[in-house]
Amino acid sequence: MEKIPVTNLIDKFGLERLNEEEINNFIEVSDIKRPGLELAGFFDYFTPERVQLLGRTELSFLKELPPELLEERLNKFFSYDIPCIIITRNMEPPQPVLDLSKDSGVPIFSTDYSTTNFMSLLSGYLEAEFAPEVTKHGVLVEVYGVGLFIRGKSGIGKSESALGLVKKGHRLIADDAVVIRRAMRDTLVGRSPEISKHYMELRGLGIINVQTLFGAGAVREEQSIDFIVELEKWDDETEYDRLGLNEEQREILGVTLPLVTIPVRPGRNLAMVLEVAAMNYRLKNMGYNAANEFTTKLKDELNK
Incomplete structure (x- = not known):
């Protein structure tokens, strides 16, 4: 399969939508990204084409950033063409994350799975879908x-x-x-x-x-x-x-x-x-x- 509609993930994993914008995005690679380094300011090897997974570590880090620095990092992060963002453990993201995801047209979802478990499930699903x-x-x-x-x-x-x-x-x-x-x-x-x-x-x-x-x-x-x-x-x-x-x-x-x-x-x-x-x-x-x-x-x- 060349690409997968992001909406397929909603039914497959029972994801909860955190923004109500129309979803027209597609996933084109089977890899998954936890953008810890990018949120810390290092974007040199960022892979925005992957599904972005935010867990407890990433969200805790964002909440500790000063407002000005948080806005700078998120603006840079959402300037890329990202298929979707998934937040684990049903955690609440900072409000700027929700606002910028809406403005940039990036779907953002929530799941009650732990980050490790969900990453394993999603990886298996994407590997099977993209397999030759x-x-x-x-x-x-x-x-x-x-x-x-x-x-x-x-x-x-x-x-x-x-x-x-x-x-x-x-x-x-x-x-x-x-x-x-x-x-x-x-x-x-x-x-x-x-x-x-x-x-x-x-x-x-x-x-x-x-x-x-x-x-x-x-x-x-x-x-x-x-x-x-x-x-x-x-x-x-x-x-x-x-x-x-x-x-x-x-x-x-x-x-x-x-x-x-x-x-x-x-x-x-x-x-x-x-x-x-x-x-x-x-x-x-x-x-x-x-x-x-x-x-x-x-x-x-x-x-x-």
């Missing part, structure tokens, strides 16, 4: 707590495999289109587009509602993506990995994920194979690798 996003074709399911992003050509059996997993007690996040955002530096989170949430397309049956058929426990709003499963048509001429020593990877939004390619042919129980893939992934994260163990034992036997 991309929509990819595929199916996202949660299996034993592992996020499987199932990909492959149209008609290969992605949805049928996901339905088999749902019947086994696992959960569907998205079918056909997965909206992926980078939540942190090395974490991807996927969700369904709003229009197709909880729906699945099955060839020959059409559209089904997974939540209606299997209950609320069969779906989930979003899920971190742990690895990718690529389904492809079985080819007798292709040499497939028999041991699992060759670990493939794929990059999405700058995050590298492990990838497993599974060949598909009639009669193969893909739901069971995907369950095993999820369990094997968890074991590898815990430090156990069956392929490495088997190879080591084989080498020992050959050496003997």
Whole structure:
């Protein structure tokens, strides 16, 4: 998202408005600013494009300033293009703050949260809103707590495999289109587009509602993506990995994920194979690798 209307914060956090001017401001960055140095007179590295947060420390400092100095600092502060000011702990700001915010068209709000708690909540919200996003074709399911992003050509059996997993007690996040955002530096989170949430397309049956058929426990709003499963048509001429020593990877939004390619042919129980893939992934994260163990034992036997 390129920018967020300041009015979104009112509903999201239940903020109380301290001035009644019309709000047309937007937030364009995810960072938050506590302008202590600026209120002390140092504006060299001020970042006015951020949401400005005033807590007990800042307000106590302002109340100690002589009236002339207070007016000088606030005039300088409000001369910048500020998206909004939020005051924590429902504290009362000095009257000049309210007057100048009205004159400069800067919305000012109040919350009963402590400064630290509110900063954490607001930071998490803004980071999520401004996180890079991309929509990819595929199916996202949660299996034993592992996020499987199932990909492959149209008609290969992605949805049928996901339905088999749902019947086994696992959960569907998205079918056909997965909206992926980078939540942190090395974490991807996927969700369904709003229009197709909880729906699945099955060839020959059409559209089904997974939540209606299997209950609320069969779906989930979003899920971190742990690895990718690529389904492809079985080819007798292709040499497939028999041991699992060759670990493939794929990059999405700058995050590298492990990838497993599974060949598909009639009669193969893909739901069971995907369950095993999820369990094997968890074991590898815990430090156990069956392929490495088997190879080591084989080498020992050959050496003997």
